[in-house]
Amino acid sequence: MKSPLLNVSELSLCSPGGILCEPVSLSLNAGERLAILGKNGTGKTTLLHTLCGLQPVTAGAVSFEGLDLRELSGQQTARLCGMLFQHEAEPMPATVYEVVMLGRLPHARQWHWESRQDHDIVQQSLKLLNLSSLATRDIHTLSGGERQRVAIAAVLAQQPRVFMLDEPSNHLDIAFQIQALNLLCERVSQDNTALIMATHDINLAARFCTHVLLLNGKGGYRFGDTASVLDSTTLSDAFECRVDMIVTPERRLFFPA
Known part of the structure; x- marks a missing residue:
């Protein structure tokens, strides 16, 4: 049997202030998209940083297609994980x-300039994010939204096995939020990769993700397919405010009451 693209086993989330969450266990297969939801300070960014090797695994294990994260070189990890x-x-x-x-x-490759393939991939990434006309602009002259699109284009060009996105909708207007996430989801489906995004936006998670890891801020979590995790009662408890749900013919929508 083929190993999951990502496997997390009894991973503890820690901060300088102590334990953030009880040990997390989950797996993610090719084609799946995971949302990490929770209030500020629950460990969303800490989890992403641990999964991509920026923060050491102190307890538990993380593996990519059966390869232990702790045994991978920096370059190997960067080929597997694309961090936004x-x-x-x-x-x-x-x-x-x-x-x-x-x-x-x-x-x-060591001592080699960029290949024709590298340039083709970069040009395609710029085109997909509507950035071709800005290719020669200095990055400092761009707006916050334009710079976010550049960052997403760079992660696309990286071609990782797992896209790891920390608040990917930051600075983007509504149209570009939908465009960028549609694009990333299509790439995941086409290339048999996976995606993890930490977000505060319940509706983006519900629309674009197949699975949800909901951190409740009290040390616990709930993991499962999106439909089973996202409901008014569970979300209200996790965010400590009433969250109502409306069901439309196309999707479920959530909003604070």
């Missing part, structure tokens, strides 16, 4: 094209 940060580091002076080309670094 909630707060991007202030970039050095560079054009949009150069920033997106950085996404190809995990695939670089």
